[in-house]
Amino acid sequence: MNVNLTIDGVPVSVPKGTWLVEAAKTVQQEIPVYCYHTKLGPAGLCRVCLVDIEGMPKLQIACNTPAAEGMVVRTRGARVEAGRAMILELLLVNHPLDCPICDKGGECDLQDYAMAYARGNSDVVDPKTRKPKAVDLGPTIVLDEERCVVCQRCVRFDDIIADERQLVVKDRGAHDIIATATGSPYRHNFTGNVTELCPVGALTSKTYRFKSRPWDLNRTQTTCTQCAVGCQQFADVRYGTLLRTMSVENDDAISDGWLCDRGRYNIGFYASPDRLTQPLYRKGGSFVQIGWDDAFALWGKAITDAIAAKGTPSVGAIGGGRLTNEEAYVLQYLFRKIGVANLDWRSGRQRQATPGANGGALTDIELAQAIVIAGESIEERAPVLWLRVRKAALRGGATVVHAATPAEAVAALPAGATRVALVWDGIDLARGRAFADAFAGVAELSTYVASEQGNARGAEAMGMLPWSGPGYAAARARGRDAAGMFEDARNGSLAVLSMFGVNPVRNAADGAAVAQALVKVPFVVVSELFLTETADRATLVLPAKGAFEKTGTTLNLAGDLLPVNAAVQAPDGVLSDLEMLLGLAAQLDVDLPRAEELDATVIEHMAHAPEDFGFGDSRFASDVASVPEDVPPATILSGGGTWRHDPTLATLQVETPSSQPVGATA
Amino acid sequence: MQSSTIKKNLYNVGAILKGLSITFGYMFRKRPTIQYPSVKKQHAPRFHGLHELRRYGDGQERCIGCELCSSACPANAITVIGAENAPGDRVSPGERHAARYEIDELRCIFCGMCEEACPTDAIVLTPRFEMADYRRGSFIYDKDRLLVPIDAGVGAAPDERPGGIPGDLGRVADIKSTTDVAEGYSATWRGEILKTQRRGLASQ
């Protein structure tokens, strides 16, 4: 039901119960706010959002006044301006004017509103209160108590979004400070969001501390590919260095405006001095640096010779989960064109990434009455998805069920639940099938596979599966899957294995066996950013571009096609996987599809998930029957493959039993 | 005919004498030529010359790496990259200092906006103008060349230092200055003017 009111003389019609501050946005009237936030709701603390409502004796706060029928609201005028100027003057009484060294300076709400609404001078002659500065709040955050305006956005984020309840306000009056309740370091998966919520420079990121001023940054919107959620991100670059990533506030469909600490802070590796910048070729026992032309010639000759000598089953390619859709498509196109069917993206433990039938949108989770997590916890596999699950639980009252067996999960379901979300890790096919079968009767079931690799679903859609081509169409010839290829390698029947952004030695169920198998393959090509365990066993190592260095699309776990845009320039001598495949195609004399054939609409068409399979479809089953039992879960924060963590972020380790220190990677 | 020629020539002599009188007249006037570089002209009080980064009395740098000079610069001549002061190895008094500070003097238009923007009076324009060099690259002045050397006098404004303004900051600071303090810059820094004004106000 809508109500009609007037804001600054403009008639507005908004749903009943809309806060005035939101109603004013519909007529492009800015009402300044500090404590109010669209996702956190009103708190009524900063008192800066004052408006004049006809018939009310006092100025009212727009953040906690619902729009009512016939209301006449003025957001300007002498009374409002005097009130706002008073509040801003008060906020500045004890706020240190260290804007020149403040990381927020230039994008600070207090600066902006002080310029727009405050008096130019002040009557304050007394010294400002002193509070602790540069407080080490936790592994990611620095807190400046003096700059704090006590809007409590951070505290409320911790309470109602992250549900961690670590931050509190301590002491009272003008001496109140923000601190963790127990005094222990502030750490969880989403701490970085408070730096964006903070309207002033009180909470700042350690990784961005004093690195730049905001006006010097070049901003590119792109998609985070560190997990399969696909959060939209702003990448801020200065002098060619990626300095920070910021969330996209109106990204309601994917990230809900939040980022996890992995997506936000694990960006230092782009500028790592350890990065590979030249192709490496193994001569004798050690690597020698060679040029790209030689690398392509060696690679092409190895493939041609192997096909001539032993036929196409002796050639294989693994990768796709960390490539763009375009690259994954070209990868399988090129190899299928020369008759190779041994294609797979599943280098690790995961078997399936496409939910198939009943695949839901991320926003469907908020509507669910119960959310069933089958398999590994998603807190680290897909942190922002977990945040949405928490939102469903905290605001929608949904029941979150972690159950070992489908029977337990069904028992834990609230009575009469008709809307259920089922999240599976894609590892154990039988388990996935059992859960899907158990909930098959639910009226509105939405299913998700929380993949480890960012574009796992895209790789499947683009045809990086031994049994399917692009768009899940059945392949002409069925090849061996990754495990099968490693088995062939052990038997000595695999001659050339090309791997793109994968690290099976680390992430496969039996990494040691993979390492032994790789030794028996005459020619192993690995495209990587760093010399990983797998790359270290390769014949030819190709330096690759990272996701922020190339352009393309990616497919997240809910099937949304998202753009990946180049934000930062790659080091000299580094090629993207697409460029490498172009070079190989020239050697193999294959014409690759033209750019327009690869555009987003075509990719989207191919990405459309079919309805003829569900969790644990038999086609995803492995060629190799024996999968070792009791495999410890992989270190998800390390991800494996193309990504490596910034060693300076070793302290970012999250205290859950399943994780290992990030610094232990590589 | 001859007499007229003589008359004419006599007339010319007069003109020559008149002309020479101007020439000789100048011989006895004060000479405008200055024996540069051994003598230097006194500058206007607010002359905008080469930059200098100042220090506090304890030797710490005034610059806090805030980049306001760089954003105020209309010629995009200044590059600053900030960094955090390590607790044990303090560069500037606050939390932040300039890890890199570079001015491209070829781009600089000597407008003094950097000086205006500076919240700590760290960057100042001195009256130095001799920057000639053979390579373009040498006109990018980094912190080593912009920072006033500690032995040149810290804390004081350029004109208040005992040794005056060093001939070349940084690299050749130990070379004796070519500037004669007594004859040279007498009131070349605006601080001097302000001080005079203040003194005047105080006496009133």
Add this chain to the structure above:
Amino acid sequence: MPVTKVLTAGIGEADLRNIDVYRERGGYRQWERAVRELKPGDVLDLAEKSGLRGRGGAGFPTGKKWSFLPAEKPLRYLVCNCDEAEPGTFKDHMLIAEAPHLVLEGILLGSYGIECHHAFIYIRGEFKRGYEIFSAALDEARKAGFVGDDLFGSGFNLEVTVQRGAGAYICGEETGLLNSLEGKRGEPRLKPPFPAIEGLYGMPTVVNNVETLAYLVPILEKGAEWFASVGTERSKGYKIVSVSGHVQRPGNYEVALGTTVREIIDIAGGLRPGRNLMAVQPGGGSSACIFEEQLDLPYDYENMAKAGSMLGSGAFVVFDDSTDFVKAAHNLVRFFAHESCGQCTPCREGGHWLERVLERLVHGRGVSGDYEMLLRVSGGITGLNLCALGDSIEPFLKSVLLRFPEQFRARVLKAKETVPV
């Protein structure tokens, strides 16, 4: 009009802390009568008809407050506010320490009136003695069968919980009290929703002052008409006035509303000999001063409001001509700045700023413009706050600033002297 002892009857004469003494004097008879004979609606009617208004400060009609409770929510709470922290007020402590059974009976009657089955009393942390006495009285009453399940065989259950605060002024604000009672940080809540809709533990809640609830006992005994017959047109009944300051016999005096301010001063023994009256603060630290020309005003809600002040909690502070109003203002503003919870900007920053300026003035180090700043800022923060605490800073300060400007201006340094910072 002389002192009329209603609630204070017997205090100092009999040991009212003893349940037997209290019962001999007619105690708990009204409670028994209410449960046995009256319907809850009757109690509410009596409260409404008597014209009883909140004695805690705001003066809101009690019956009306109770009627806001939504009928569709049967689970509701009554909270008795004994976090008496208003500067100058000391009546509630006297009541719970000297007449605990009277207060308890009032709480029981109020609970019955709103049909709640669990009442709370929130006692200020500093009132240790009062807390002990009240807890002992509650135990006695429970043993005697006045509190508990199936009272007097009627099937009506009522439990009373005593909770001690930790000594914060802000916990006297009703939503701050509710937060504190729930174990949260004592910060006022954003309104709406009001406590009558969403209060303690999210349930409809009525918060009443100790004195308000205690008056229910005589109202039930003598009838609403008896109570309404006293007082002025819209301020009915009696009020305990806590007189303090420059009078000869400070203390609690129970008078009918409408007694003039001058009479109250006289009741408290008048001024010290040879002194002249400068100002009277009639309603606690949050109220503005009234001055000599207003002494003949009747002491009731309307006339105090008309005089630019308020009746508040009945803390009646008298200032004679020995008062340094700069010190007095500093003392009060320091109190409010210290007690500010720090949630909202005007109260947190404004109070602290005013306190520091006044502190400078107290030490004779004012600068020109301080006087104007005090007026401008104290007026500026008023009306912008989340709760009433921030709005309480201005009244006293403004009234003395305007009345005694010379006292403040005398503390400002001459232009020649340097500005101390």
